Amino acid sequence: MTLLGQQDPALERCAAGPLVLLTGAGLSTDSGIPDYRGPGAPARTPMTYQEFVSGPAAQQRYWARSHLGWSRMKRAEPNAGHRAVAALGAELVITQNVDGLHEAAGTPRTVALHGRIADIVCLACRRTTSRAGLQQRLEDANPGWAATHADVAVRPDGDVDLEDTHGFVVPACEDCGGVLKPDVVFFGENVPKPRVECCYAAVEALVGSDGCLLVAGSSLTVMSGLRFVRRAAQLGIPVVIVNRGPTRGDDLAAHKVDTGTSEWLSALAEVRC
Known part of the structure; x- marks a missing residue:
């Protein structure tokens, strides 16, 4: 586990090469939208x-x-984490959030996995x-x-x-x-197949590159997001997780950073841009 401000191999891992991002509710807490499963929730x-x-x-x-x-x-307005994601130039941003804040921040190539409220x-x-x-x-x-x-x-x-x-x-x-x-997509519904296939394709396109799958602000409790982490791990694609508290994907991650997303993603955007 690494902390921002120290030597951060997770930051170095994501600094160069193509990125696919998977974001969750923890990314929007700094916009005043509460998390489902964050510490103290x-x-x-x-x-x-x-x-x-x-x-x-x-x-x-x-x-x-x-x-x-x-x-x-x-x-609610996009926070520093959303703005950082918009600047990262990711191959695809897969968000489990329904708040539309990635789109409001101007993030290109976004798939709202669960739709928009x-x-x-x-x-x-x-x-x-x-x-x-x-x-x-x-x-x-x-x-x-x-x-x-x-x-x-x-x-x-x-x-x-x-x-x-x-x-x-x-x-x-x-x-x-x-x-x-x-x-x-309510609990008990399935994510539309074309969305899932698009996300799998973006993850699989990282094979043979020096890229990685970056998870930001998700506990990966539900399979709709965890499946992309599992696919990346199966294909030998490094997985980096930035989240406060444990996640279901921790054992599959090359790096786990236990910190808030806004500051860490802002630091990554500075390095990449």
């Missing part, structure tokens, strides 16, 4: 896809809480729309809701800690009357 259980589609009660519960979380989450899809007709439009409809249908619950805590996916959602009105799709859902 409270236990959180996101709504699963199966629960969401179980009926109107679950959908009311989801949208009542998401309405509150989005009103704050949409104000700013997009909405109708489960019936599959029409996609902007979250901004739905947010206004939610506000119009539920006047005073945000002000009444202004003190609830926000979660990483734009949800909040709120149990009583009775009376919240959920608008339907304006085209067909179907159920609206954020266009993100």
Whole structure:
């Protein structure tokens, strides 16, 4: 384990050669978006896809809480870590985050593995729309809701800690009357195959180069991200992990740095640029 400010072989490993980045919620904590599993983070259980589609009660519960979380989450700005990633010139940035902050920072070649919370899809007709439009409809249908619950805590996916959602009105799709859902991958859903194949291809393209897979701010708890670390290790591609606390990929990493992402990635950007 290495610490920034000392001789850092992880930094040296990533200083030259092609990079593929895999980022997680830890990268956005400095933007005010909490982490699911970082040190000291409270236990959180996101709504699963199966629960969401179980009926109107679950959908009311989801949208009542998401309405509150989005009103704050949409104000988040890219932090130094996001800006550093944008400057690194990575072959591909694979992000498990749904906050859209990599795109806001101007990062080229980004795959939002789990989608973006700013997009909405109708489960019936599959029409996609902007979250901004739905947010206004939610506000119009539920006047005073945000002000009444202004003190609830926000979660990483734009949800909040709120149990009583009775009376919240959920608008339907304006085209067909179907159920609206954020266009993100819930627990219990699969990441679309083309996204997965694109990410695997970027990792596999590192074979024979002096490049590496850099993981920043992810505990790799879910397989959607861990599988790329496993593939890199299988192919002999060095894996570097920068994360506060242990991850499921630590035993596969050539280097593990237990530190925050903003400072470390900023140092890497200075070296590479």
